[in-house]
Every structure is written in structure tokens, then in C-alpha cells.
Amino acid sequence: MSAGVMLFNVLCLAVPFSVAILVAALGENFNQRAGIFNLGCDGIMCMGAFLGFMVPYTLRAGPLAPYGNLLGVATAMLAGCLLGLLFALVTVTFRASQGIAGIGLQMLGWGLSGTLFRHFVGGVTGVDGIQAMPIPYLSKLPFLGGVLFNHNPLAYVAFLLVPASWFLLYKTPWGLKVRAVGTHPRAADTMGIHVDRTRYEALMLGGALAGLAGAYLSLCQAKMFSDDLVAGRGFIAVALVYFGRWSPLGILGGALLFSIAQSFQLSMQVWGIKFPYEFAVMLPYVLVIVVLALARKARQLGPTDLGKPYNREMRF
Amino acid sequence: MDKQKVAYSGTVILAVSVIAAFLVALVLLAIGASPLETYKTILTGPLSDLFGVTEVLVRSVPLMLVGLGIAISFRSGIINIGAEGQIQMGVIASTAVALAFPGLPKLYLLPMALLAGALAGALWGGIAGWLRARLQVNEILSTVMLNYIAAQIYTYLLRGPMLDPTELETGSGTPQSMRLPVAAFLDQIVPGTRLHTGLILALVAAVLVWVLLWKTTLGFRMRAAGAGAKAARYAGISVEKYLVVAMLFAGGFAGLAGAVEVTGVHHRAIEGISSGYGFAGIVVALFGMLHPGGIVPSSVFFGILLIGADMTQRSASVPANMVLVLQGVIILSIVSGQSFLRNPYAQERLLRWLRNLVPTALRSKKGVQP
Numbered sequence: 001m002s003a004g005v006m007l008f009n010v011l012c013l014a015v016p017f018s019v020a021i022l023v024a025a026l027g028e029n030f031n032q033r034a035g036i037f038n039l040g041c042d043g044i045m046c047m048g049a050f051l052g053f054m055v056p057y058t059l060r061a062g063p064l065a066p067y068g069n070l071l072g073v074a075t076a077m078l079a080g081c082l083l084g085l086l087f088a089l090v091t092v093t094f095r096a097s098q099g100i101a102g103i104g105l106q107m108l109g110w111g112l113s114g115t116l117f118r119h120f121v122g123g124v125t126g127v128d129g130i131q132a133m134p135i136p137y138l139s140k141l142p143f144l145g146g147v148l149f150n151h152n153p154l155a156y157v158a159f160l161l162v163p164a165s166w167f168l169l170y171k172t173p174w175g176l177k178v179r180a181v182g183t184h185p186r187a188a189d190t191m192g193i194h195v196d197r198t199r200y201e202a203l204m205l206g207g208a209l210a211g212l213a214g215a216y217l218s219l220c221q222a223k224m225f226s227d228d229l230v231a232g233r234g235f236i237a238v239a240l241v242y243f244g245r246w247s248p249l250g251i252l253g254g255a256l257l258f259s260i261a262q263s264f265q266l267s268m269q270v271w272g273i274k275f276p277y278e279f280a281v282m283l284p285y286v287l288v289i290v291v292l293a294l295a296r297k298a299r300q301l302g303p304t305d306l307g308k309p310y311n312r313e314m315r316f
Numbered sequence: 317m318d319k320q321k322v323a324y325s326g327t328v329i330l331a332v333s334v335i336a337a338f339l340v341a342l343v344l345l346a347i348g349a350s351p352l353e354t355y356k357t358i359l360t361g362p363l364s365d366l367f368g369v370t371e372v373l374v375r376s377v378p379l380m381l382v383g384l385g386i387a388i389s390f391r392s393g394i395i396n397i398g399a400e401g402q403i404q405m406g407v408i409a410s411t412a413v414a415l416a417f418p419g420l421p422k423l424y425l426l427p428m429a430l431l432a433g434a435l436a437g438a439l440w441g442g443i444a445g446w447l448r449a450r451l452q453v454n455e456i457l458s459t460v461m462l463n464y465i466a467a468q469i470y471t472y473l474l475r476g477p478m479l480d481p482t483e484l485e486t487g488s489g490t491p492q493s494m495r496l497p498v499a500a501f502l503d504q505i506v507p508g509t510r511l512h513t514g515l516i517l518a519l520v521a522a523v524l525v526w527v528l529l530w531k532t533t534l535g536f537r538m539r540a541a542g543a544g545a546k547a548a549r550y551a552g553i554s555v556e557k558y559l560v561v562a563m564l565f566a567g568g569f570a571g572l573a574g575a576v577e578v579t580g581v582h583h584r585a586i587e588g589i590s591s592g593y594g595f596a597g598i599v600v601a602l603f604g605m606l607h608p609g610g611i612v613p614s615s616v617f618f619g620i621l622l623i624g625a626d627m628t629q630r631s632a633s634v635p636a637n638m639v640l641v642l643q644g645v646i647i648l649s650i651v652s653g654q655s656f657l658r659n660p661y662a663q664e665r666l667l668r669w670l671r672n673l674v675p676t677a678l679r680s681k682k683g684v685q686p
Contacts, residue, residue, distance in 0.1 A: 096651035104647030111640025278472035
């Protein structure tokens, strides 16, 4: 096998792998830019994955069957939005410790998706899911066509979300508000920006994106649901935000790096290079720690009030 | 006043529990189970006979140990989510030590096995502490990642190097280690049940943690580092050092919990030995207000919940994942409630309201005293 073909295979696999963590990380970026550290991202992804699977699964025989996937994605995003709202209530209104609250939300989403799945579905069942949609003409391009233009519709959406969230953050009044409340909430408050409301909005948007990421996992990547489908991807997404230095483009780079590492490891097994399976599974998690250690110098680029609840009644 | 504070915390915890129970009831209704029936089974089922009570205590032992460790770390300002991985490391180390010296008498072997478990857990926790202190790696993310890594190492060892040779011969392929020598077993307290002396160990540990945190300089410095890193630094306390020390303690207690599980209950390393104690321990610690005096009862309470949830799975077909939902909701409610705890105005208002609840006759009697 030539090196070119090997590279092609690795990249073709890497792009779909990157979608879920990319979308979730873009959502988490809005949260962190607004100053809220949302570790519940993983739990929201679990609920998104479950609902993305459950809705088309329930509708599969009914008259709504053709819209099942679309409704599934919409429900997943709505549920993500609501969980973001819940997290906002806990961390913004009640000003709870965000790290611990995030773990609570993660347990809630993880447990709830598992409970509902076992009750309503039970065993392993597949769904048709969303099929790949090669883009006419572009997908015929040599090399690039297969790597970039032969994917799931949601993958294209994900990559369009990168410039979209850049535009939203840096070129709209709302984006400015988000960055202001994450960096200096008191100044923002003085200028008449509703700190709490902006944080609520950012958390709901971030939640919706995490729900979308979950729906991608169940509907496009696995075409099924199980308890351990998400497998900590939400936490990887949080780490990606650090790695990407709170910029959508950096996050895209990080997501691709991660998924290339992962698909390289899978390809190595296909090529017959033997090492224990468990170490292969471990790789992305080790990578997260390494990445976080390397990204520490970028800390000053981040939102300065990340993780601090804002209380406008405080007098210092 | 301290008494007032306790009354206030108690009231908030009670309110939080009621809210959490209500939210979970909504989920139970959604899956078509009767909330009242389910709660009745969960809370009374495990206590209906002696065996049930001992099983509750068996579960509460690892919860108590993990909860104590987590309380130390939270009090020191480092959030340890990695108890699950630290437990597994403890299980591996204590199993390995017990299997390596099968001929030693109990007097040496059992303490060695327990100590090995605690050390392994401490080292695994210490990694996250060191990463935070030296490289400013967020400890929540690193401990979560170390959980996933530990789980893979654990499965690898149980399926490969530590696999019971008889499993290989018979070909049944259950991933588990060899049975420990009897000299490494913790004794049973009540014959015929699984209740073991680990309970006494955990209770002693609770007292020691109280002494450590409130009666020693080390504990004071750790709590100071947690309460306000900046102020602590001004006072000459090396915050980074105490972060690592706190994680060593937290990991050590989680590792000890793993060692106690393997020497007291299962007598060999099996898959799924931790069964979520690491996460439940967080809830136990928070529910116990991060104080040993609260953690001991709260670990028993969560022991009841875990056994009860198993029972409802069998009787009322409520999936056992429900425990996770319950834990998540409790965490969210507690951290929300804590903002009221920290707010002196809310505290004052609630206490006044509570005082008004006390019958007037009683109050007037008290009023006579100066």
C-alpha cells in the first residue's frame, strides 16, 4: 500500500470522527466565552444521542417516518437547549460551583439517557440513520473529493459552523456581549449588558450544539445508541476549547488533530500492527492530558472570568 | 452560633432532598413507574431484614472511604472526580501484593495489601495533583481522563497479565484475577453475611480525617489553601504543595476503598468491581457537607439507595441507571442550595422563619433568660 493511499484512508476516516467533538467544542466555546465552564457537555451529548436515535426509531413505521431523522436532530437540539437552561439556572442564578455542577449534569444526562433507553428500547437496535451525501462534482475531485466532500450532511453543517460561530463571536453585537460578560462582567454590567441573560443565552446555544453533536454520534456515526456511545467525548470537547485557545479555527484544528490520531490508530490495526486494544482506546484520553499540559501558556488568552459566578450585589 | 449553623444546613439539605426527590419522581412517572412505590422500595426494602442491613453497610464502606478522600480534596480546593480510577488502581495493587506473597501470615499480608492499594490510589491521584500544581492542568478534566485510562489499564491487566490461569485452562474466559490467599481476607463481623471489618477501618478513618483537617497544622494549611488560595499564599502557605498533598490523600482513600473491596468482599479482582463508587462518593461527600460527621451517615444513606435501586430493578423494572439520575439531580440541587448556605441574608431570614415555627410558649420560656 502506498503512503498516499494510507494517508487517504486515514484522512477519510478522520473527518467523520472529528464532527461530534468539533460541534460540541464549538458549543462549549460559547459557554466558556461567556464565562461558564460547562462540564455537563458530556451529559448533554448523551441525551442528544439518545433522542436523536429515539425519535426516528419511534416514528419508523408511522406517517412521519420520512421526517424522523430531521425531527430527531431537532429534538436533540431542543433537549440540549433545555439542559443548557437548567445548567444556567444552577450556575448563573444560584451561582453554584461550576465544576461540581457540571459533573452533576453529566451524571444526570448519562443516567437519564441510559434509563430511558433501557425502558423504551431495551436491547441493541439499529436505525437507518442519516446516509452520506456526496456533493455532486466536488466529490469526484481526486483525493480532496473523498476526504472532504463525501460525508454526512451533518458533517458539512459542522464545518460550516466554524465560520458561522467565528462570525457570531467576533462580528455581531451578541458575540461582543458574550465575550464581554466572560472577560469583565462588571464592566459589561455597567455598560447596560444583561450579564445573566447573556450567559443564559450562551449556555442554551452551547447546549443545543452539544445536543446536535450527540445526535450526530447516534444518527450518523454509530447508527445505534448505547450507554457508552459518547464515552467522554464531551470532556474531550471541553479540553479542545483550551487547546484551540477559545477560537473556532483553533478548535477545528484541535478536533482534526484528535480524530487523525484516532483514525491513525485504527488504521494501524487494519494494517496489522499489533498492540493491545486497550492501549489504543486509551490514546485519546492520554492525548487530552498532554494537550492540556501544553496549552497552559494560552491561559491568558482565555476569558478572564471563566468559572467565576457574577454577583451584581457584590461591592468589590 | 454553631447550633444555628447546623440547624440551617440541615434545613437546606432537607429542602434539597425534597426537590431532588420531586424531580426524580417526574422521571419515574415518565417511564411509567409509581414514584411512591419506588421510593418505598428503595428506602425500606434494604432494611427489611438483617441481611439487607449488612449489605447496606457493606456498600457504605467504600462510599465512606471515597467520600472522606473527596472531602479532603474539595476542602483543599481541588476537585477530585477521579476516585473511580483510583479505586481500580487500588484494587490492582492490593491484589498483586496479596498474590505475590501467598505464604505470609495474615499479620503482615493484610496490612501490606491494604497499604499497597492506598499507595497506588495515592499515586494515581497524585498525578492529577502534580499536573495541576506544576502545569496548571484543570484537575477535573485530568481526573476524568485518568478514569478512562485506569479503566483500560484495569481491563488490560485482568484480561492479560493478571488473568486467573484456571480461567485460561477451562476456557471460560471470565476476566478476573486468581483468588487471594485467605491470609489477605478481612474478617467477617457478622458470620454468614458479607459484612467485614473494613467498616471499623472506615469509621476509624473518619475520625482520623476529622483530626487531620481540624486538629493539625497540615489540615489547617490544606483548608486555608482551599478557602482562599491568594490569602493562603500571603500567609506563606505553599498552595501548590498542599494541592498535591490533598490529591495524595484523596487518591489514597479511594485506593484503600478498592483494597477493602477486594480483600473484604470479592476476594479477587473482577471486572466492574468499583460499580460507580467513585462517582457516588462525590455525592456522599457533598451530601455529608464535606465533614466526616456528615459523611458517615450519608454513606449509609447512599448504601441504602444503591441496594434499593437494585431491588427496584428486579421488582418494579426501574433500570439501575436511575441511581445516576438521582445522583446527578442531588449534586445539582446541593450545589444550588449551597449558594443559599453561603448567603448570610438568606440564612438570617430562614432562621427567623424557623424560630417562628417553634411554639410561642417555648419561646417565651427561653425569652426569660438573659
